[in-house]
Amino acid sequence: MARIKDIISPFTAWKNVVKEPVTIKEPLKREAAPRYRGFHKNDVDTCIGCGTCESICQNAAIDMVPVEGIETKNGDSGLRPRIDYGRCCWCALCVDVCTTGSLSMSNHFKWVDSDPDVFRFIPGVDKKEWDDEPNGYKKPGPNYELYSKERVHMPELKPEERDKSFIEIVRGYSREQAIKEADRCVECGICVATCPAHMGIPEYIKAIRNDDLNEGLRILYDTNPLPEICGRICTHKCETVCSVGHQGDPLSIRWLKRYIADQQPAENYKQILETENISKNGKRVAIIGAGPAGLSAAHYLALMGYECTIFEKLPLPGGMMRYGIPEYRLPYDALDKDIDYIKSLGVEIRCNTTVGKDITLEELHNQYDAVFTGTGLHLGRSTRIPGTDHPHVYQAVDLLRDVTMGKEIPAAQSIVVIGGGNVAMDITRTLARIQNQRYGKVNIITTSLESENEMPADREEVVEAREEGATIIPGWGPVKIEIENNKIKGLHVVKCVSVFDENRRFNPKFDETQTDFFAGEMVVESIGQGMDLSYLPESIKDNLKLDSRGRIVVNDYFQSSVEWLFVGGDIIQGPDVIHGIANGHKAAIGIDRFLGGKK
C-alpha cells in the first residue's frame, strides 16, 4: 500500500519545469514523411481517363469528368478524375490501381480555404501548389500489383512443327487459361470505343470470368457475327489501346473472343442466340460479295426479317478472309462455322456468280428492295519499277487466292517479297512453307520501305515469319529488278530514310548513297490492294457521288448517293475485317431505316 516514497516520487515531475518544451510551435510548417498520403496529383498527359480509380473508390469520391482542351480519342476517354475531399479517405487505392501510373499523391497536408467547393477538384488540371512536389505517395513497387500485368501465354506450335504445313499455329486457351487472362481486365471500356464494331468487350470478358459462355456468345453476336474469324485474325485495335498495356501486357482480347466461340458447338448457336424462329417481313435485299461486310450485313438483316441473297464471284464465301488469309492463321472449318450459321438464318449465298456478268446491278435493283455491295480489294498493286513486267513477278493477293483454290503456285528456290504489311507476311510465310516442302529449306527476303518499328504488319507476324526462316530486312526502297538472260537475279534497293512527311502523308525519302541487292529468282509484290468496280454500270456511276480521290461517298449508314445502293467494307474503309463487319452492321441498320421509311 501507499508508502512515504509514493508521496515524494510524484514530485520528480517538477524537474521538467526547466526543460525545453517539445511542442512544435508551427506544426503546419512541419515536413510530412516522403511517403505521406497527402493531396492528389495527376499527370493529365499520361492519364487516359480509364476510370479504374473511380471504380475502386469505395467512397465514390472520384468522378470522371470532361476537361476542356482534352479531346476524346482512341485510347483516351478524354475524361479525367475529379476528387471530392468531402468523401475521400486517403486510402490511395486509386493510386495503386491506376493503369498508367499517372495518379499519385503529394505529401502536402495543408490546405485552408473558406470555400468548400474548391475541395472538389481535378488534379493536374486545377493547378495546385503541390503539383510539382517530388515527395508523396506513389504506388509501391516493384512486385506490388493489384492485378496481373503479364499476359497468359497462348499455346502455339513451335516453328519446327509448323514451318512445313498449314496447320493452325495458335492452339487457343484452355478454360483455366482463359479465366486467368480474363481476370486481368479492369473493365475500363477504353477498348470499346476503339473497336470499329464497338463490341461489348468488358462484358464478354466478364462472361468468361463467370464461366457463362452462352452469355459471352450472345454479347459477341450483338455486334459481330464472325467471332470465330475475328477471334483469330482481327487486327485487334482494342489491344493497342488496352489500359492494362500501359504498364504491362495488354489484355489478349482477340484470343478471349476466340475462346468463347471455340467452346460453343455450332449446333447450339440458334438456341443460345434465340434465332430459331425469325419472322420474315417480306422484303428482299441483295448483297454483292460474301466477305466480312456482306456477311455481317446479311446476318443483321436476316435477324430483322429480311430475305437476303449474297452474290459471290468466287467458288466459296468468305472473300479475302478465305482467299487472302492463309489457313495456318484462319482454318477453313472456323471460317465455315461462322458462315454456316449465317446461312442457317435463311441467307442464300450464290457463289460463282459475278455481278456485272452473270447478273447486272440493274437487275438486282429491280428484283430486290435494296442492294449492299462490299466487294473488297482483290486487285494487287505494283511498284512499277523496271522489271515488274517479267512473268516471274507476282502479286501476293493472286498467289494467296491460288493457294486457297488448291492450285500449285510458283515458288522458286530464292524469292524476294516487297512489302511490310500483314499480306506481305502472309505471302512470305506461305511461300516459306512451300519452299520447305519442295526444297527442304527457306530462302526468302522480305523488304519494306518502313523501318522495323514502322512496319504495318502485326509484330507477331514479323516475329513468326523470322522464326519460320524468312529474312525480314525493313527500311529499303525497291529500285529495279535485275534481269539477266530473261531470268530474275534479284532486287536492287536503296536506303529509305523516311516514309511519311511531317503531315503523315506517304512521301518516302531515300539516301541514294546507300544501296543493296537482294538476290532472288522470283519477286512478289505486296504493297497494297485495289478495288474492281467494273460491275457498276455507267448509268449508276454517273449518279454516284465520289470524293476528290475517286472514292464512293456514303453517309453514316453507308448509303450512297444512289439511295437503294449501300456500299461498305474494304472499298470504303480499307483492308480490315473488323471495319468490314462494323460497316455491314451499320449498313443493315441503314437499309432497315431506308426500307422502313425511317430516313
Added chain:
Amino acid sequence: MKFSKLFKINEDRSLYPPLNSEGKVDIDLSSHKYVKLWHGPQHPGITGNMSLELTLLGDEIMDCETHVGYLHRGFEKLMERRKWIQCFPIVCRITVPEPDFNEYCFAAGVEELAGIEIPETAQWLRTLTLEMARLQSYLMWIGGQAGSLGMGIIGQWSNYCRDLVLDRFEELTGGRIYHMYIIPGGVRGLLPDGFEARMEETLKTIEEFMVDIDRVMFNNAVFKKRTVGMGYIDPKWIYQFGITGPNARAAGIPDDVRKKYPYLKYPELDFEPVVGKDSDIYTRADVRRRDLLLTVDLIRQILAKMPKDGDFKAPTPNVLHWKVPAGETFVRSECTRGEFAYYIVSDGSEYPRRINVRGPSYTHAVALLEKMIINTNLADVAGLMTSLHTYPPEIER
C-alpha cells in the same frame, strides 16, 4: 499515523439497498432518495458515443445501464455492400486508436479463404506494425487512465511519445492514424531508409518517459489509493463474460493470443505474457505498463530479425473483381484490449456474405462494466471505465 490511514472510505454496505434475486437493486425513484444521472457521452461527437445511465444514492452508484452510442456504426453491413478490396480502407475505422489489428484480421481472413500465403518480409512487417500499434495505443490509454484520475501531466508525456510512434507510422505507411498498410496479400511497402535508427531513438525516448511515468503515476499515493482494490474483476468472471487481454491477465489468467494461438512471426520472438494477480485498476494499469515495455522489447527483436528486402506482397487475383472462394474463417489477434477477431463468411462472390467483428470492447464495456460499477463512487467512474480500455466505435459496428 500511517499514511494509508489518511484515505478511508466506509466499507459498511448495510446502508445500501439489498440486491434482489436477479442481482439488481430494487430502486424506487419516486422516493426521491435516488438520482438518475447521465454520465457521458465521452466524445465531442456528443450524441454519438458511449454514455452511462446511472442511478445514484448520494454519490454512489446503485445501478448502471450502458448506452453504446451510434458513432462509426454499421461497418459490418457496409462491408456486405463493398467488394472485398473496398472493405480494406473501411476496417481500420472500426477501432480508431489501433486500426492495424482490424487490417490484419481482415487481410489474414481473406488470405486464408483464398489460399494465399504472404511473403516472409510481409509477415515481419505486419508483426512490426501490430506491435507499433500496440505501443501507441497503450501510450494513448495511459494518458487517459492517469487523466481520468487527475494526473494531466501523464497525458502530455504519453501523447508526446505516441506522436513519435505516429511519426514512424507516417514514414512507414504514409498515414498517421489510419494506416491502411496491411492489404490482403501483404503490405504496401518496405521499411524506408534509416527507419530502424529512428525507431530506436523513439523507443529510447519512450523508455525514458516510462521511468518518469512510473514515478509520477504508479508510485503515487493518490493513484494507489484510488485504484488499489478498486474495480475488481473476479477471475471467475473471465470466461463467463468473455474477458480477454490485460483485463484477464491482471486477474492471473495468462491468456495472450500471441502465445496461445501463435500467428505471424510471434513464435520466433522471445517473450512471455505479462500477468498480474490482484485484478484491480492498479494491477490492470501495471500489466499494461509492463506490456508496453514488452512491446518496446519486441519491436527491437523484430527489427533485428527482419529481412531488409524481398517481396512484400503475394500475387492476388485482380482486386477489382476478386471472388473469394466460398467458406468461412475466424482470424484473431491480440490487441491492447484483448482478443480481436474477424469471423468472415464468403459465398464465393465478389462481395463478403458476412463479416462479424469480435472486438473485446463489447464484452468489457457493456456487460462487465454494468456489473462492476455498482457501489463505486461517481468520481471513480471515469477511472474505472478507462481501466477496462474500451473503444465505443468498436462496440457499435
